[in-house]
Amino acid sequence: MWRRSRSHLPAGMQTSPWIILGSTVILLVVVVVFAIQNTNREKRYMSKILREKGAALIRAVEAGARTGMMGMMWRGQQIQRLLEETARLPGVIYMAVVDPQGQVVAHSDPSKVDKPFREEQKLIHPGPDMEEDGELVRSEDGGSVFEVHRRFHPLRRDIRHGSRRMRGMMRRHDRPDAPDDWFQRLGEEPFLIVAGLDVAPFEEAIREDIRTTAVLSVILLLLGFGGFVSMFWMLSYRSAKKSLQDTSAFADEVVTHLPVGLIATDALGRITFFNPAAANLTGLSPATVMGRQPNTILPLPLHGLKQELDRGATITEKEIECAFADGPPVPLSISGTRIMNASGGFVGQVMILRDLGEVRRLQDEIRRQEKLAALGGLAAGVAHEIRNPLSSIKGLATFFADQFEVGTEPRKAAGVMIQEVDRLNRVISELLDFARPTDLSCGVTELPPLIYRSIQLIQQEAANQNIRIQTHIADDLCPVMIDADRIAQCLLNIYLNAIQAMEDGGTLTVRCTLGEKQQVHIAVSDTGPGIAADHRSMIFDPYFTTKNKGTGLGLAIVHKIAEAHQARLKVESQPGAGATFTLCFDCHSPISGVA
Numbered sequence: 001m002w003r004r005s006r007s008h009l010p011a012g013m014q015t016s017p018w019i020i021l022g023s024t025v026i027l028l029v030v031v032v033v034f035a036i037q038n039t040n041r042e043k044r045y046m047s048k049i050l051r052e053k054g055a056a057l058i059r060a061v062e063a064g065a066r067t068g069m070m071g072m073m074w075r076g077q078q079i080q081r082l083l084e085e086t087a088r089l090p091g092v093i094y095m096a097v098v099d100p101q102g103q104v105v106a107h108s109d110p111s112k113v114d115k116p117f118r119e120e121q122k123l124i125h126p127g128p129d130m131e132e133d134g135e136l137v138r139s140e141d142g143g144s145v146f147e148v149h150r151r152f153h154p155l156r157r158d159i160r161h162g163s164r165r166m167r168g169m170m171r172r173h174d175r176p177d178a179p180d181d182w183f184q185r186l187g188e189e190p191f192l193i194v195a196g197l198d199v200a201p202f203e204e205a206i207r208e209d210i211r212t213t214a215v216l217s218v219i220l221l222l223l224g225f226g227g228f229v230s231m232f233w234m235l236s237y238r239s240a241k242k243s244l245q246d247t248s249a250f251a252d253e254v255v256t257h258l259p260v261g262l263i264a265t266d267a268l269g270r271i272t273f274f275n276p277a278a279a280n281l282t283g284l285s286p287a288t289v290m291g292r293q294p295n296t297i298l299p300l301p302l303h304g305l306k307q308e309l310d311r312g313a314t315i316t317e318k319e320i321e322c323a324f325a326d327g328p329p330v331p332l333s334i335s336g337t338r339i340m341n342a343s344g345g346f347v348g349q350v351m352i353l354r355d356l357g358e359v360r361r362l363q364d365e366i367r368r369q370e371k372l373a374a375l376g377g378l379a380a381g382v383a384h385e386i387r388n389p390l391s392s393i394k395g396l397a398t399f400f401a402d403q404f405e406v407g408t409e410p411r412k413a414a415g416v417m418i419q420e421v422d423r424l425n426r427v428i429s430e431l432l433d434f435a436r437p438t439d440l441s442c443g444v445t446e447l448p449p450l451i452y453r454s455i456q457l458i459q460q461e462a463a464n465q466n467i468r469i470q471t472h473i474a475d476d477l478c479p480v481m482i483d484a485d486r487i488a489q490c491l492l493n494i495y496l497n498a499i500q501a502m503e504d505g506g507t508l509t510v511r512c513t514l515g516e517k518q519q520v521h522i523a524v525s526d527t528g529p530g531i532a533a534d535h536r537s538m539i540f541d542p543y544f545t546t547k548n549k550g551t552g553l554g555l556a557i558v559h560k561i562a563e564a565h566q567a568r569l570k571v572e573s574q575p576g577a578g579a580t581f582t583l584c585f586d587c588h589s590p591i592s593g594v595a
Contacts, residue, residue: 054148065154466505501528
């Protein structure tokens with residue numbers, strides 16, 4: 001049971017308990033070291049304060065003794081009384097002067113004079129630099145006393161260093177009956193002055209500090225343990241959050257760049273997601289649709305689909321036609337479903353819109369290719385079967401024409417037969433050209449000379465029909481990889497189609513420019529009546545024509561040649577405003593050597 005539940009924990013929570021235990025032990029050691037360092041710091045602080053206090057007392061005693069000796073000729077008895085008075089200050093347990101042999105010569109407790117200062121332990125003798133020193137010792141009652149030691153120098157420095165005149169003056173002031181006093185040896189032997197200070201207040205403060213440190217250590221330990229646990233929870237949260245963010249970012253990128261339109265709504269029916277493909281398809285910007293109800297912005301055919309989704313139905317690849325932003329109807333494939341969460345609660349709806357325009361175009365192209373393939377096979381067979389009888393008919397018509405006089409009706413009839421046979425032969429030749437596979441002989445070609453040469457071929461015919469020719473050739477054109485003869489034939493068919501459309505004259509405009517994505521555009525425009533909308537999808541079909549004269553194969557051959565060059569052929573026309581045929585070729589790449 002534990003293993004089953006453990007496997008569902010996030011990655012940050014599957015850490016071994018030994019890591020938490022080890023972290024807690026490390027934290028405990030850190031807390032103990034911190035407590036010890038804090039106690040030692042307090043002891044050093046106590047020693048520093050007591051040493052400074054003892055030094056101040058000793059200097060005060062020395063100053064008092066110096067003043068008394070210089071002004072009132074003090075001796076050892078007066079210094080004894082000075083020590084007794086000083087020991088009455090708060091925190092001072094005793095003051096003593098000790099000779100080099102360890103005997104007390106003056107003490108705040110007179111009963112200890114002329115006795116050894118300490119039996120068990122020798123005194124610390126500071127060096128001649130007069131710096132005081134201190135140590136913590138045991139008192140007679142078992143307590144602790146902090147002793148500050150310093151060399152006792154109540155005399156001035158000039159007397160200490162051998163001013164015999166001053167020493168003689170002090171000796172003359174001594175009474176003759178005065179007993180031998182230790183004071184007389186002060187300038188000759190190193191005496192110590194000792195200040196014993198009470199440490200009880202400091203020890204109580206240290207104990208209180210230790211208790212406070214212990215409490216703080218326990219609190220710190222608990223906080224640290226809680227911090228470690230919180231850290232693992234935070235790592236788990238961050239891991240889960242990062243995983244969620246990565247998944248969300250991945251899903252957003254995938255959904256955003258889907259080639260189909262995606263519209264999602266929340267539980268209240270408001271649009272919450274509208275990807276760029278949906279914006280391009282509908283012509284609506286995401287900023288204007290977010291938070292709105294779909295029925296207020298989407299076309300009417302989609303309203304019924306929304307109602308089906310509201311009833312719980314699932315829509316799969318339903319094909320409809322919708323007009324967006326006053327544009328032409330667009331064939332769509334619609335799929336939609338309701339979104340439910342893990343607990344079965346309704347979250348929203350999602351609708352997928354797929355543009356079938358390219359699919360329909362490919363389907364039409366496939367049907368066209370199938371039809372052309374069948375037509376090509378049929379044309380090859382028909383041309384083969386018809387051409388031989390036509391040759392016989394033309395021969396017989398020529399024979400009969402020679403049997404009659406020039407200008408007679410029989411001879412004219414024979415001439416008509418010959419002309420019609422020639423016309424049928426041209427039609428069959430065009431049919432064979434259309435049915436035959438297009439073999440290309442491509443080479444790198446500069447388009448301006450090709451265009452000018454193709455225009456020269458139709459100048460006379462255009463002038464005969466009062467048609468003006470305009471050319472606009474850009475200077476920055478790149479070379480293209482084409483079959484120049486085939487493209488010239490393609491352009492010639494487009495020119496002738498435009499000239500035939502302008503029966504009452506007009507303007508034929510040829511433009512050649514460099515477009516986007518390194519493509520050259522050749523656009524041929526006329527000012528004729530234009531192409532009707534219902535005829536536009538059939539103009540490249542074989543034998544489709546709206547003219548009284550013509551085979552209907554000219555534009556079909558244009559389309560075939562463009563397709564063989566993998567060029568794009570576009571037609572733009574408005575009824576009454578002429579038509580424009582545009583051929584788009586890729587620039588030739590000098591690196592790869594291909595178009």
